[in-house]
Amino acid sequence: MKIIVNGEAVESAAPDLAALLTELGKGEAKVATSINEAFVPRGARGQQALRDGDRVEIVAPRQGG
Template sequence: MNILINQAAAELPPAATVSDAIAHAGARPPFAVAVNLQFVPKGRYEQHALAEGDRVEIIAPVTGG
């Protein structure tokens, strides 16, 4: 399936979850995830199935002053 991860095209297997997208992106904690602008709680990464065309945003916190 074709999705966008942080606005970049990515191809994942048909039954991919948010966890698969995180692994594909190589993201390292801490981060938050949204699918189609909806926050996904960390405890739901394994269960939240993705669909063709979904937009996944993996967002790292910003620090500094």
């Protein structure tokens, strides 16, 4: 299926958000996620199914000063 990840088109076979993060190499990373502008908590990622055309945002915290 085709989904949009952080503004870029991606082909993925991942059935849910947790699988997508693993597929992208971010499975263990501390990130915030949303699908179609709705926040998805870490504990719900495995139950959040993906559909063709979904818009996924993955944001990692940054430190700086």
